[in-house]
Amino acid sequence: MYFLSDPITFIANWLGNLLLGWGVTQPVVTVILKFIGAGLVGTFGFSLVIFTIWLERKLYGRIQDRLGPNRVGPWGIFQTFPDMIKIFTKEYITPVGADKVVYNLAPILSVSAVLLTWAVIPFAQTIVGTDVNVGVLYLVAVGGIGALGIILAGYSSNNKYSLLGAFRAVAQIVSYEVPMVLALLVPVLLGRSMGVNSLVNAQSIWFVIMSPIAAFIFFTSSMAETGRAPFDLLEAESELVAGYQTEYSGLKFGMFYVGEFLHAFTISALTATLFLGGWRGPWAEQIPILGVVWFFLKAFIVYFVVVLIRISMPRLRIDQMLNFNWKFLTPLALVLLVVTSVVDKLFYIIIPGFNIVGGIIPWVRAGVHLLVNAIIVLITVQILKTHQIKGLQVVRKPRPVAVAPEPPALVIS
């Protein structure tokens, strides 16, 4: 029964005891187990992408009134495998004048930055890669490496479109990191910890209920970090060919592609972990393996929303995107952070004055935070209303860029 309810821990214990029995010392056993775990999580991430690529293409097709992939396997579910084989066999083209080492390093960095995130995501109460006590900061740190991969790709390709795309990408990623980090601090405040698993443990009431604004800001800014529609202007094909990945071919392009899809799923998993309670659900604490089911259920629901937004929204302009970040998300996140911390502190100072039963205190706290969030939303909407654009403002008459020449008289007659 122990094996059925918690197989990963069971296998890890069994393997550890086996190695100890062979005379290996405890630290070495820990290192070996961590390496095996890292390999498994990495492989799992890549295998998950095979599924999510199919899922996304299918949803894309359905929304555009097409069938989507439907040839290989039932419902086209194995379509990704032929695509994979095709991309493996393609030729690697290195442009003349490219910085070879950096050129080859960039795709690896951008995929590994996404894969590294999975090290701290708890799949279930007992199934965690590494439960570091600074997990939230770790997530931020890893995001920085992704930006590095993109800028190196743009620089080393020796192509002006790549470089312009990389500049846009880094402007976008570095800017959107600010509201993302500020929004990440709200769960840290509410959960009183920076470890990801202890944040999940603290969510007897989901943080999305206690602070919906933080969830919204985190979700939006991490959508922007992935660089997908509506924030995909770092590879706007009408302006920049394909952005920083223009010169990449074969598996190197595949790495960027896989990295993007994995990133999209990773942000869904992070949102599910930090705001939707992660592995929490009925009986998840008694039967840890059930936590995996709840976790992936939540992650896929969020992923569905991510895909829906990607499919249905038009691309933003670069100034709109940066204005949205610096003039709306960042001030909102700052206000939310200050207000949340003050309210939470005041709550714990004031609450002993009232005679409330101990079990109900978390619910009262959640209610107070929800109320404060609602007030912030109302004030924000009022401020936005006073700044809205009232009607179109015509600065001057439109000027024709080119005037068609008068047709010769012969043609008219």
Add this chain to the structure above:
Amino acid sequence: MTAEQLIFLIVAAVTLVAGISVVTSRNLIHSALWLILTLFGVAIFYVLLDAGFFAVIQVIVYIGAIAILFIFAAMLTRRVMQDTGPQTNPNWWFGGLIALLLFAGIAFVLINWQGFSSLAPELANPSGRINQLGLALVSLDQYVLPFELASVLLVAGMIGAIFVAGEKKQ
């Protein structure tokens, strides 16, 4: 030899090689990349010293922000991307002197140090350490003054950046 010592030796070798390559590599972007590897090595040392918080902050601040700033500055500056040209400027002897003095000072301190052969002691209270750090930064009899000074400096820097970059209203 424990696994920790093995990791330390490998990381130390990589960090040293990367650190030397920062100053010897001719391409400025490559220098920045070697610098990132060096800083990453330092982050791993923090992990080995059981200071996960500092390791992560090292990666966020130095790799996520400063190194990217370096790369941007190098890319946006004219005529620094080419591999030709002298690697030193007229002040090289002064820099060399300072480096030598620094090395001599550290070597002098380390000669009298007895702790080379001893293992790092186990730190007490692993989970509450970040709390202690945070409390020390805001408690009156510890580090509140340096902390506030650093905050004021950063705010001044931010205001200055906004002033320099902002539109001048005539």
